[in-house]
Amino acid sequence: MNSISKLILLAAVSSLALASCEKAQTTAGANESSANETPASVATPINSNVKSNGKAKNVILFIGDGMGISTITAARIFDGQSKGMSGEDNMLSFEEFPHLSLVKTYNLDAQVADSAGTASAMNTGLKTQISKINVRPDGLFAGCADSAAVQTTLFADMAERAGMSTGIVTTTRLTHATPAAFYGHSPSRYWEHDGDITPDGVQRGCIDLATQMINYSGTGMDGGLEIALGGGRRNFLSKDEGGRRKDGVNLTVNWSKKSNAHTYVGDASALRALDPADKNNVLGLFDKSHLDYEADRENAEQPSLTEMTEFAIKNLEARGTGYYLMVEAGRIDHAHHGSNAYRALSETQELARAVALADKLTNDEDTLILVTADHSHVLTIAGYPALGNPILGLVRSIDRKTGKPSSETSKDADGLPYTTLGYHNGQNPRSDVPQTDNMVQAKDYKQQSAIRRASETHAGEDVALYAKGPGADKVHGVIDQAEIFDIMVEAVGLDK
Numbered sequence: 001m002n003s004i005s006k007l008i009l010l011a012a013v014s015s016l017a018l019a020s021c022e023k024a025q026t027t028a029g030a031n032e033s034s035a036n037e038t039p040a041s042v043a044t045p046i047n048s049n050v051k052s053n054g055k056a057k058n059v060i061l062f063i064g065d066g067m068g069i070s071t072i073t074a075a076r077i078f079d080g081q082s083k084g085m086s087g088e089d090n091m092l093s094f095e096e097f098p099h100l101s102l103v104k105t106y107n108l109d110a111q112v113a114d115s116a117g118t119a120s121a122m123n124t125g126l127k128t129q130i131s132k133i134n135v136r137p138d139g140l141f142a143g144c145a146d147s148a149a150v151q152t153t154l155f156a157d158m159a160e161r162a163g164m165s166t167g168i169v170t171t172t173r174l175t176h177a178t179p180a181a182f183y184g185h186s187p188s189r190y191w192e193h194d195g196d197i198t199p200d201g202v203q204r205g206c207i208d209l210a211t212q213m214i215n216y217s218g219t220g221m222d223g224g225l226e227i228a229l230g231g232g233r234r235n236f237l238s239k240d241e242g243g244r245r246k247d248g249v250n251l252t253v254n255w256s257k258k259s260n261a262h263t264y265v266g267d268a269s270a271l272r273a274l275d276p277a278d279k280n281n282v283l284g285l286f287d288k289s290h291l292d293y294e295a296d297r298e299n300a301e302q303p304s305l306t307e308m309t310e311f312a313i314k315n316l317e318a319r320g321t322g323y324y325l326m327v328e329a330g331r332i333d334h335a336h337h338g339s340n341a342y343r344a345l346s347e348t349q350e351l352a353r354a355v356a357l358a359d360k361l362t363n364d365e366d367t368l369i370l371v372t373a374d375h376s377h378v379l380t381i382a383g384y385p386a387l388g389n390p391i392l393g394l395v396r397s398i399d400r401k402t403g404k405p406s407s408e409t410s411k412d413a414d415g416l417p418y419t420t421l422g423y424h425n426g427q428n429p430r431s432d433v434p435q436t437d438n439m440v441q442a443k444d445y446k447q448q449s450a451i452r453r454a455s456e457t458h459a460g461e462d463v464a465l466y467a468k469g470p471g472a473d474k475v476h477g478v479i480d481q482a483e484i485f486d487i488m489v490e491a492v493g494l495d496k
Ligand SMILES: [Zn+2]
Pocket: 066, 115, 333, 334, 337, 458
């Protein structure tokens, strides 16, 4: 461990010990009373009196990839308006949780973080460099066969060692950065299948992330992951079988060979044919790459994030062992990179549905539920739109004479209308073509930006962490992302 990460860990311990949780509880109380006209499709009762002297049996960590605070605010309004409300007074399911922190996301070598370094921090309690998965900052090839460097211990390792079950649900490839940090170690997040590994990585015995996932044992007695549902089939199959692997191995077969309880499903109907209470260890790969956006998903072909979450929780609850489940809404990030706010907000809305269901299926007395983001994006909400103005729409302000929303759009200094949502950088820089309501509210519209870039970027401000259940009272104040690991360890009472 270098001195920077030691400092981070020390800071983690002191801030956990010092701060008080009264503020977070007061805020939650105020929120409850203002949520007056919510039609309750996502609202769930809050038990803010959960005694935290009891330990958590289960931990569910929800990660909205790229779900910065502006994304949450915009999704709250988007969700409310989709239910016929004005939108601003709506609440997403996790916004009703009683405990809240701001979280610093930087990587050891990057002011604006990526998903590999941030997911590593949450899963190991140690920050690492950008694009690396669970490797110590002092060894480029740590985690590979010829490296003497000590591997980092994962939260999943500790859970498995304690006899808990473990599971991952994601809308991205299961080998993508965030899910990979649940089970893997890799000097590069891009080494998803064996053909991705660079020659020096091959020489040093580095193993691709798909193989690591299938072979993951977690130092437990029961053979590693119980549940892995998501996309990325191509990284588990050989070229002959329509995949990308060069070694000719079919990793889905290797999964099924692990035990009689190990089952592979390749489509939604095969998943739906399983009874989650049968406690099968299920690998589900529902697309060759990432799953479709919720806005485009065909239900017959792919399960939703909520459906996968429901299956995972019912399966893991049936075991009675306690569990660690990580659920990633991974494509909020991808929609933002494409400057497409519509899909980013719809993905966030789906995450809120999955959280609401998880809360309903679990007991507040024994399950810690955390909802956070790995990093933010450069989405902004601006321009003085009137209350209830469509969140994806052109700005129309309050007419000062009538006190009602103006029928005319607001104009910029060049006389052009503009949208409430915009990106600091991205694919659609501001132009002289006047935008219309039809254009800007379409599903495929790319919001305008100040700086032209092929891909919109992550943002560096803090993200939020929402929590309820045993151990949630440690979530308050400004924390480092690596402290999320400590909060989970302490909540369950695991030995490091
Ligand atoms: Zn990203």
